Amino acid sequence: MNAIEVKDLTKTFGAFTAVDHITFDVKKGEIFGFLGANGAGKTTAMRMLCGLLLPSSGSGTVAGYDIATQSEDIKKNIGYMSQKFSLYNDLTVRENIRFYGGLYDIPSKELKLKSEALLERLGLTAYANKLLSSLPLGWKQKLAFSVAIQHKPSIVFLDEPTGGVDPITRRQFWDMIYEASNDGLTVFATTHYMDEAEYCHRVSIMVDGQIAALDTPTALKEKYESKNMDEVFRKLARKAVRGE
Amino acid sequence: MAIVEVKNIYKSYDKGKVKALQDISLSVDKGELYGLIGPDGAGKTTLIRIIASLLIADSGSATLAGFDVVTDYLQIRSIIGYMPGKFSLYQDLSVEENLQFFATVFNTTIKENFELIKDLYVQLEPFKSRRAGKLSGGMKQKLALCCALIHEPKVLLLDEPTTGVDPVSRKEFWEMLIKLKAKGITIIVSTPYMDEAAMCDRISLIQNGKILETGTPAAVTKYAAHKIYAVKAESMYELMKSIRLYPSLHSCYAFGDSHHVQLEDDDIAGLTGFLEQQGINDTQIKEIAPGIEDIFMEKMNLAV
Numbered sequence: 001m002n003a004i005e006v007k008d009l010t011k012t013f014g015a016f017t018a019v020d021h022i023t024f025d026v027k028k029g030e031i032f033g034f035l036g037a038n039g040a041g042k043t044t045a046m047r048m049l050c051g052l053l054l055p056s057s058g059s060g061t062v063a064g065y066d067i068a069t070q071s072e073d074i075k076k077n078i079g080y081m082s083q084k085f086s087l088y089n090d091l092t093v094r095e096n097i098r099f100y101g102g103l104y105d106i107p108s109k110e111l112k113l114k115s116e117a118l119l120e121r122l123g124l125t126a127y128a129n130k131l132l133s134s135l136p137l138g139w140k141q142k143l144a145f146s147v148a149i150q151h152k153p154s155i156v157f158l159d160e161p162t163g164g165v166d167p168i169t170r171r172q173f174w175d176m177i178y179e180a181s182n183d184g185l186t187v188f189a190t191t192h193y194m195d196e197a198e199y200c201h202r203v204s205i206m207v208d209g210q211i212a213a214l215d216t217p218t219a220l221k222e223k224y225e226s227k228n229m230d231e232v233f234r235k236l237a238r239k240a241v242r243g244e
Numbered sequence: 245m246a247i248v249e250v251k252n253i254y255k256s257y258d259k260g261k262v263k264a265l266q267d268i269s270l271s272v273d274k275g276e277l278y279g280l281i282g283p284d285g286a287g288k289t290t291l292i293r294i295i296a297s298l299l300i301a302d303s304g305s306a307t308l309a310g311f312d313v314v315t316d317y318l319q320i321r322s323i324i325g326y327m328p329g330k331f332s333l334y335q336d337l338s339v340e341e342n343l344q345f346f347a348t349v350f351n352t353t354i355k356e357n358f359e360l361i362k363d364l365y366v367q368l369e370p371f372k373s374r375r376a377g378k379l380s381g382g383m384k385q386k387l388a389l390c391c392a393l394i395h396e397p398k399v400l401l402l403d404e405p406t407t408g409v410d411p412v413s414r415k416e417f418w419e420m421l422i423k424l425k426a427k428g429i430t431i432i433v434s435t436p437y438m439d440e441a442a443m444c445d446r447i448s449l450i451q452n453g454k455i456l457e458t459g460t461p462a463a464v465t466k467y468a469a470h471k472i473y474a475v476k477a478e479s480m481y482e483l484m485k486s487i488r489l490y491p492s493l494h495s496c497y498a499f500g501d502s503h504h505v506q507l508e509d510d511d512i513a514g515l516t517g518f519l520e521q522q523g524i525n526d527t528q529i530k531e532i533a534p535g536i537e538d539i540f541m542e543k544m545n546l547a548v
Contacts, residue, residue, distance in 0.1 A: 037410040038408075039382070166282075192414075199498060234411065
């Protein structure tokens with residue numbers, strides 16, 4: 001079974017069709033890039049996949065659970081991290097790890113061991129009792145990713161995880177993604193950095209609520225006669241009719 | 245001729261614990277499009293706010309059009325247009341009311357400088373009676389730029405106008421900046437997107453409160469400490485792992501569809517042989533000219 005399978009997934013708000021019959025699947029262990037211009041419908045689609053918004057029509061499963069009827073199960077079995085919000089600045093590093101572990105019902109004894117192991121692995125043991133706000137952004141993002149997958153979800157959703165992060169940390173972050181994907185985790189990521197689109201196994205590009213293209217970066221570059229993903233993206237997104 | 249001069253600026257927060265800016269000096273010529281390039285937390289916002297007279301440095305000095313940013317702040321505020329990183333217009337006023345308001349504050353009218361904002365306003369016009377808070381991200385950004393331009397400022401200060409914006413809209417925004425530059429406005433713009441550096445006349449690379457490098461994009465990317473090779477193979481992940489085991493490796497970073505590799509001894513044949521020993525026989529290697537991001541990472545490593 002695939003990590004994600006959706007068929008004709010659609011969301012309308014009044015007369016406006018934000019997501020218009022999208023059909024695709026994401027394989028287990030795949031790194032899937034979900035691209036699109038601002039306003040193309042990415043966020044709405046992602047909210048449906050994460051069990052936060054019910055579709056108007058269409059069907060699908062995420063981590064084996066039905067989008068329309070099992071949204072609570074979906075929430076329990078996925079990880080989620082966004083650039084805009086992920087951890088609490090007013091909690092310490094350790095408190096953040098424990099809080100999220102608690103949310104996902106990790107038993108407290110296990111959580112205690114896991115938290116310390118995670119702190120150690122990220123080299124954050126010395127910072128465990130420091131407020132999160134005192135950490136550099138790059139460290140926060142790496143911590144946020146680790147926290148998002150500590151309950152061992154089968155799939156993690158990353159919403160612009162590297163926005164504003166320095167170029168070295170951005171690459172270290174992708175090293176972590178690769179490692180996790182190598183261990184079998186499915187990764188579903190949005191990004192505005194087109195070089196990062198190249199790191200994905202497959203990429204979809206949304207235009208006006210529909211999936212305008214979906215394939216490996218190599219195949220997309222060939223098909224659209226482009227030298228890189230930036231060019232592919234621009235060729236497709238320029239066709240957009242609707243504004244944001 | 246310099247219109248903005250910043251000399252040896254220091255600024256810290258939290259009783260000196262956070263050093264936001266350390267010994268920053270730069271000068272921006274009249275009519276120049278000047279980029280402050282760096283990640284979040286580099287100090288870009290602090291620097292722009294000091295130039296805008298909204299924040300006072302711990303030490304050092306800055307002038308704008310000959311006015312001192314501390315003592316002559318009133319004169320400065322009337323000749324700059326400032327667009328903060330966070331959307332700061334009145335959410336409850338309509339598009340038109342916001343414009344009207346900013347025009348009035350600066351003792352002018354929308355009509356007087358309409359030529360300057362025309363290109364932007366045409367796109368906003370269909371929404372002119374909509375509340376600013378109800379606009380999409382891209383439209384908010386355009387309105388904010390309109391409001392910053394309404395009094396025909398001499399210097400435009402834009403703090404991360406393209407953060408979180410998709411590549412197509414980013415490109416359109418920069419095309420707009422180039423048009424404004426052609427009308428004689430000096431522009432200082434900050435961005436975390438390294439690829440935008442190429443659109444600037446000159447740039448400063450900023451990291452951890454320090455300027456790593458200043459110059460034209462061509463000058464900044466002219467020289468790297470070691471040759472840069474773009475290396476590809478079928479399995480990029482395996483390739484990366486193997487390259488990292490190579491003894492005389494200087495650095496290896498993923499760059500889209502290839503890895504950029506620098507070697508201490510610049511001897512690429514050595515690496516090829518090593519990779520073959522590791523069982524990677526399908527490498528494609530070519531030497532390339534450094535880009536802004538290559539240089540930024542090289543300078544970051546030197547600064548550590």
